[in-house]
Amino acid sequence: MIDIIYRIGHFVLITVFSMALGLLFMGIARKIVARIQKRYGPPVYQPYLDVLKLFGKDAITHGFIFDFGAIMALGGVIATLFFIPLGSWQLYSMEGTVILVIYLLAIASLGMAMGTVGSGNPQASVGISRALMQMLGYELPYLVILFALIYRYQTSSVWGLMQAQAGSFLNWNLFAYPLMAAVAFVVLIGMMGKKPFDSMIAPSEIGSGPVVESGGKYLGMLLLQKSITIIIELALYVNLFLGGAENILIFTFKMLIVWVLATMFGSLFPRFRIEDGIKFFWKWPLGIAILQAIYIIT
Amino acid sequence: MLTNYIFIPIAAAFIAYILNKRNRKAGAVITALVSAYLLLSLTALYGRWDITQSFNLSLMGYKIDFLLAVNPLSWLFAVMTAAISILIALFSINSQENFKFSSVFNLNFLIIIGSMIGIVFARDFLTLFIFWELMTWTSFYLISAGKKKMAGRAAYRYIILSAGAAYAFLMAAIFIFQQTGSFAFDSAAEFLVANSPAQSIMLLLVISLPFIVKAGIFPLHIWVKDAHGNAPKEFSPFLSGMMLKIGIYGMIVVFYQLSFFKIIENTIAYRGLPLLSYLFALLGAVTIITGTILAIRQEDMKKLVAYSSISQMGYIIIGIAIATPLGFSGSMLHLMNHLIFKSTIFLALAAVIYRTGTTKMYEMGGLIFRMPLTFAAYLTAIIALAGIPPTNGFISKWVIYQALIEKGYLFLAIAAFFGSIASFMYVFKPLSTVFLGQLKPQHQNIKEVPLLMKIPMLILILVIVLFGVFPGIQMNIINQISGYLGIETVNYTLYSIQGANGAWNSLLIFNIFSAGFIIALLLFSFAKKSKLVGLLDTYSSGEYITDAESYHYAYQYYRPFDRLFDNLAAKSLTDFYETLTKNLVRSGEGLRRALAAGKLQNYALYSVLLFVILAAVGWII
Amino acid sequence: MVNLTLIIAIPLLMSFTMPIFKMLNQKLPKVIALLTTAFNLLVLTANFSQIMDSAIIIELGGWQAPLAINLYVGPLALLAAFLINGSAFILSIYNLTQDYKFDDKFYLLFLMITAGASGMVMTGDLFNLFVFIEITSIAAYSLTAFAGRDSYEASFKYLVIGGIGSVFMLLGIGFTYSAVGSLNLAEIAASAGLINPLLLQITALLFLIGVGIEAELFPLNFWVPDLYTEAPTAVSGIMSGAVSAAGIYALARIFFTLFPAQSFLNYLLYLGAITLILGELIAYQQKNIKRMLAYSSLAQMGLIVAVISLGTEGAVRAGLFQLVNHSILKILLFISAGVLISAAGSKNIDDLAGLGSKKKTAAFGFTIAAMGILGVPFLNGFISKFMIISSSLNADQFLLTVLILLAAVIEIAYYLKVVQKLYFEDLKIEVKKTAVITIPVVLLTLMIFGLGIYPQLIADPLEKAAAELINNGSYIMTVLGGM
């Protein structure tokens, strides 16, 4: 019985922690972009205020599917959180496999997609169709990388992959397979929908894409979902390529570095068109990933 | 004893035909009753793998014996056929009110069920061939009973392909019969192993031809789209659910029982796998890719789902062809799961067609408000098809991935990954165009489908979730099959399967997912209650929209993605076959004009010419 | 044990007295035709068991074998006679519902053609064979002309080609008579060794062309499409069912008993294969349903000749079984096609669209016959196709089997086009009233299903017929030995 309470407590703690961390990261990102554009930019804790304000505002709904979508999005993402070791904190990551995490993320995106398209706004459907196309673009190289890693270390659990890189920082995958780490970094930017690959939430073209109809608490929920997704994807990257970490602080620090690099990298490039985005992902990242995989297999 | 499972449906077919003439619902009721009887008696048969039945016949100087036997593999297929047919029969009781050919439908449907059980229990080539022909012919009549013109052409192309392949099968079977003296699989297996590898591989390839056609594998998959797209709406679930699987059953028989793998053991291998089975796996991979790309382009939802069946078949072929224990059980799992969620999708679409009358996606929209249960069925099915964790679809795909990664086949894995991610796209397209988005004025007063059509969908939803959480149920029959076929089994518990490098525990996933869902629900209800707003009150940059038609994004949903593959799709395989038949026709026409031009004097001349030629050729003894 | 010559005598007698019956009563000729064919069938069944164990030889005019004309009725002849008179019987049932302009003359010729064909099959004498071939062809020439204006051209075509054929035949008989000195088949077969090889080869070639026209082989069969298309349904039925069977019997008799040389058989094999493929290809894109059926029966004849000329026991049995099936199926096809055409008022396939719902029996008959030909299980076509493939594989004629299967696939293509048009397209034209053909269709369907499910019925007559054909020694012994 105690074990269950401990588990639930741990469960809620991790959720709150990652939400807070995710929002902090988003604040830092806005600060960095502002600094790059030579302006002060909002305070770092701005996302907390946004979320608080959003939950305070009234909101409109377009029926059951609109609410169910938002709930499923956030729920799916929270569920994914527990299959990734965050530094020393890991709840179920023993059994969790990498492929499972990719598909659990899919629940969240499917939920969000279903909810937003349920609003009946054509701009939301256009946004979702762009998001799905782009997902096909970046997911393929990512899975090839995972294929290579799993084959190399003969374990498909994230915890196992992390352990495999223990010892000195030299045998981190970043140094063992630098090309693969670079490809994963580009894919990471695509996954998080940051600047060059954010054609699905293009504010000017399709009125911020899928979230066109979500105001108030729906926007708040989607913001939280985005924050946890950022943490999950960063955690995955750190575990797979930077050898994870013993305690949470170092882990957060590593995630921060990757996040800052990604934001800087992102804020330099204009937005990709959809098919150019897919073509880009299938030309260089996929090519390098396949070469790397072949190198590993043979 | 086995024969009555085959001949009761066939007999009932004629009764159903006659009764249905008088009262429209009678046929479907009889089909439901017969398939219920089959389901019960077949499940009772579980475990008794020793029942065999054979009777021989000396026909025109040939001594031929027909053998029937039960084994785990055929038991599974028979139960699946019975299960899916009872659901379809229930569904079609009142979904066929205004269907002109409903009596022909029930007649052929029952014969197909009977012949399919016959195929599955057959243990020799001749019985297999007879029931295979019977199934092909009856499904030909069934498909051509679909939409007017296109159904005819689709059935026509289907029958030529499968009949041609069946004749090739007959030729190879008779050739073996002449060598071994009997049609039975076991004697054929011994002969083939003893025979020279080149010849027996050739023979086995010819024998597997009809199965490749029926399973819709890459080069011969052209008939699937039209046949599924245009078949009557009640028959497409069966067509894509069960008929594609019979092709797979045939492939399993060829691979394992006719010891195709034993024969190609010593041929040149590619990374530990005989080249030929790697080629089959490659074919599976190509099927996935072509099926997926073409599925994304379709505007007609039934054609889209038909192409998705082709691409899912690719997974099963890959699983079987790489011949590892994980691969085999993965493909069997996927086979069962595909049957379940694919027939749910088709039933849901049939319900939509029953209510709206059209299969074009851009003519519909917002049906979630009018047909919530159909939406729920469709949603669970596509979550399963896309392979999202809490459902059974993910488990089978996960096992196949484990098998692929364990052996390190890169290209197959890429094709599999591409197939499963792209399946999100073509699975979400009908969801958003048909069920979500703007509700068209003409669909304002659509009601939910009648009760009898709801029951099959409800049952299927429960089965998807049940197998999703407890895959163990499926695993024990699969292990018996792999035991029977001589493949080591995969260890499993009720809710987890041991993969190559990491176990898969579905109960845990389910709990975690519901916990996450509850937290989100709490957060959601904590904030203020939101105000319900109509569908037309959406942000359209200030302009007040009045007609739902112009605010529904449905036509060419993935245009940018399709643009990448425009030229590939343009030169599709069907044109290749079309041109083939076209110059066949032209050659016939050319010959006729040259020789039989109707001028009498030529004919007279020919006889003299024949005399001269044969004499000149030296008609010497 | 009724005397077998009656089978030829009675129809000839009845046919010549047909005008008198016409005067007595309008309907009488039809009934008489039916009765005579029925009588023939009775006579045959009476002698059935007796023939089974040993062939009956009947000398006409009391002289001994080499001089007198004798009839040799073995199991092969019995089978062929059954086929001829059976199809004549069914067609005369069909004719009950039809009425032709000069019906007494029609039935006169109809009985003549049956008598001629049965005579061809039963004769043991070469010149007698020639006489009966002449009788059948003359009857056939005039019968085809019964269907109005454009059938004259068809019958004229058949007349010219038939004439050339009989010239070749006569030359052949002349040579053999000069070489052997007797016209009795057994006598010629016995002394085949004495004739110098070149003369033998030339006479065989002459006979090939003479009889080949009847057996519809490749270069000689261009009269077939026009005849079957233009002639009235009953005539094309009897021609494709009975007369072509007699033609093949004669061809087989010549090349198995008179000149049993494997090289001749190989040439027959090539000719048959060419006819098969050519027939199927041209039939594939025919717009006129009767012309399509004509080319298809031409192709089937080619197939039968090719299979028989394989020379093995199993092959001959398969060929004969296919011959029987083909006659049954073709007659059913022609009858149903006839009704469909008269219902739609045109022979074009596209106009037949949707008739399945209106003309139920005719469409059903056509579909069953089509599926029979295509080899659907539980129908007779399936077993004969099975035997053909196994026998051709036995004689390891790999290419021939592939050819046969390709032909089968093309057959499926064009037969199913029609079946689909009948049932699954909506009606274009208003349907005219037509004759009721339930009895012949039911009878033939019963035969198809009967032979399909329980082929043992005619297993042992086939067995004996094939044996008799293969070793001509026993034929010679029975005929000459009895001297």
Place this chain on the structure above:
Amino acid sequence: MRNEKDLLQLMNAHFEPLKLEIKRKQNVSVEFKKEELIQALSFLKSHSYRHLSTISCVDWPEEGEFELVYHLFSYDDLINISLKTRIKRDPGIFQTAKEIWPVAEFYERDIHDFFGVKFKGNDNLEELILENWQEIPPMRKDFDTRKFVNDKYEWRDYNGQKHTD
């Protein structure tokens, strides 16, 4: 490639224009009688003046006339020609140029909105720019906007003192 003078000679040759004037380089204006204008339009269209840039209208309340000006441009001669004509103000009816240039329909609707000129042959003359406008066409000189605004909208009273006069 005609220059301005050849164009005017061309006009003189075929029609009796009331007034011809070369305003500046590449800009010519010709005034016609009411009846001749439409023929002149189609004539010029066949002589490379394919582009009808706009139709404008000037209100001469004193003479009680509207002045309709059709502005054409030729891509070969690179000259802007504006054909002018005067029509009576009260019936304010003129033929439509729709058959020659379909786009003329919109310009005519615009002029109908703001001046009230009715064009025979152009059947849909409903409101193009204004929305349920009840007053007299606003661009007419006799329309007093200030009076309209005063009675339609009250003014903001800055603690007691109105904004205008």
Place this chain on the structure above:
Amino acid sequence: MNNNFVKGSWQEILDWAQNKSINMLHYCTGCGAIELPPTMTSRYDMSRFGIGPAATPRQADLLLVTGYLSTKTLRRLIYTYEQMQAPKFVVGFGSCTINGGMYWDSYNTIKQLDKYLPVEMYIAGCMPRPEAILDGLLKLKKMIADGEADGYQRYQDNLEYYHQNQEAVLGEVQRTQ
């Protein structure tokens, strides 16, 4: 609205949060729109006060009407305003919204914005410079923090008055069902 009379601490927190993060929907009607890019970009950087552009009315709190309003644009503005959600504020921009500005005597422009929509504050100027805009917005933030910015309340309370004015100018206006 259930929270307008409960002036509990929770409402203050929300007002505080509201003023710290405002999503601005600048409805570029007139020539004021060109003033906004400089206020948003590096030189004046409006986002340091937590004010950022919003793409759709659903996500917006502040409706910035930047310039003269023709009658036809007013109709669209009213639809947008109704699509925005409860704590929403309107800021009139430039003299044209105050008293018709330079187009005071034109027949087709609106003279006073606050007759049709509840305006929190006007920023005068025939297009105010970015400093004026920032000053205005900061003042708005203070008003929100003190809870005085209750424009949406006034709109709800005297809905009739606003609807009459709107129908006076526009004829009938489509209301969301």
